[in-house]
Amino acid sequence: MxxxxxxxxxxxxxxxxxxxxxxxxxxxxxxxxxxxxxxxxxxxxxxxxxxxxxxxxxxxxxxxxxxxxxxxxxxxxxxxxxxxxxxxxxxxxxxxxxxDVGLAALYRAWGAADPLFRKVADDFPGVRVLRQDPVECLLSFICTSNNHISRITAMIERLCQAFGRRLCCLDARPFHAFPSLSALAGADAEARLRALGFGYRAKFVSGSARAVAEGLGAEGLHRLRAAPYAEARRVLCALPGVGAKVADCVCLMALDKAEAVPVDTHVWRIARERYGAALGGRSLTPRAHQEIGDFFRGLWGPRAGWAQAVLFCADLRKGQEMAGSRERAGGGRGRDSCVGGPP
CATH class of the missing domain: 3.30.310.40 (TATA-Binding Protein)
Incomplete structure (x- = not known):
């Protein structure tokens, strides 16, 4: 193959x-x-x-x-x-x-409501939100706090190789399934994750896997798709290592909460610098998450999380291009933009 x-x-x-x-x-x-x-x-x-x-x-x-x-x-x-x-x-x-979600029509609606969105969106068509497995999404995003994409990707790859079922090998590259809850909830999981370079996140990954396995279960996590946004967010925030940002990422990308707006340093900066929204004080507190999310929900409507994904993608690409320019100019290694911030 x-x-x-x-x-x-x-x-x-x-x-x-x-x-x-x-x-x-x-x-x-x-x-x-x-x-x-x-x-x-x-x-x-x-x-x-x-x-x-x-x-x-x-x-x-x-x-x-x-x-x-x-x-x-x-x-x-x-x-x-x-x-x-x-x-x-x-x-x-x-x-x-x-x-089944018509994206082009949403772009037109968001652009009509927001000239800044319209200006950015022309260069970034086709950015839509994925509907991921809730377990994989949850445990992956626990790894994103204060981290950047290339490093997160490498961590998730090591996680799958160590704990997941091998699927096949293509051009000498092995591929593994995402691990089960039981595999990551084992007594030695935290120590093995630390040995794989997960640092403090090892405790949160294994702890959340154990909490879900012993509580809601994978099926219960899936059933949060039918729960109100506030309830799903509350349940997620009770898990180890899950704060407002990670909870909103899981709500948006796995639990069908299109109104969820994950707020990290990227989105906070967009709100303050591009929209002049003096929200949330000087740090990303729970109040800041709520106020910034409410601001964008008021601006973009019930699929505000989807509109935010477009601006996030544009901001991320800009950061990656700037890092690449610095790398070429200075001969150093570039670093792709951080997707983290507080958990």
Whole structure:
């Protein structure tokens, strides 16, 4: 299996969905800190793990192309795995990218309400919010506080290799499923995570995995999708290492709370510098999170979290370009922008 296979080269292995660039830009969505399981395996092609399977995605002007790899064989026999038919893989991708939400119409509405959004959005079409597995989203975002994307991605990769089930190997690169709650709730999980370089986050990852496993369970976490935003946020904030920012990320990206606006240093700076919103005092307190979220909900409406994702992506890209310029000028190593701030 070669990641370089293009739709035209192996048509029998590929399927596609109608999806214009105005509705989805893979390069913006998969690299902007919403998820940490995808990498650009060849120009324009993104390979990663979704739903316990390995996928490669690419797009042209009006279609999203994809292929799903089977699990590797063990002792000459195919590994046990759920076989996905075309209808199921289509459904998984539509759900993951929330393709039933018309993004172009939302852009127009946000732009009409907000000239600053309209100015930025022209250069960043197709930025939409993913609908992720709640367990994976929760435990991944616990790792984001005071951190940056490349380091978070490497941490999540080590986490999956150490605790997750191996799925397959492509071009000598192994791929693993995200670990189960039970795997990360074990007695030795914190020590193993510390050995993997998680630092103080090791306690929070293993502690939250244990708290969910012994309390709500994975199914209970999924059921928060049907709960009011305030209730879901309250439940999440009771978990180890979960503050307002992480809770809002999980609410927005896994629990169907489109009104959730995750507030970190990026968003705080956007609110203060671009909108002149003197909100929340001098630090990111719970009150600041609430006031800034309310400000943007008032401006953008019930999908304020989606609009915020566009501005966050634009701000992130600007920071990455500035870091790249400094690296080229000074010969030093660049660092991609931080997605963290207080948990």
């Amino acid at each position: 070669k990641l370089r296979d293009a739709p035209s080269a192996r048509p029998a292995l590929w399927r596609s969905l109608p999806c214009p660039a105005a509705e989805l830009r893979l390069d913006l969505v998969l690299s902007s800190g919403q998820t940490f399981r995808w990498w650009e395996s060849s120009p324009g092609a993104w390979t990663g793990v979704l739903g316990g399977h390995v996928w490669t995605l690419r797009q042209d002007r009006d279609r999203l192309w994809y292929t799903v790899y089977g699990e590797e064989e063990e002792d000459g026999h195919p590994a046990e795995a759920t076989k996905l038919d075309g209808a199921e893989t289509d459904r998984i991708l539509r759900d993951y990218f929330q393709l």
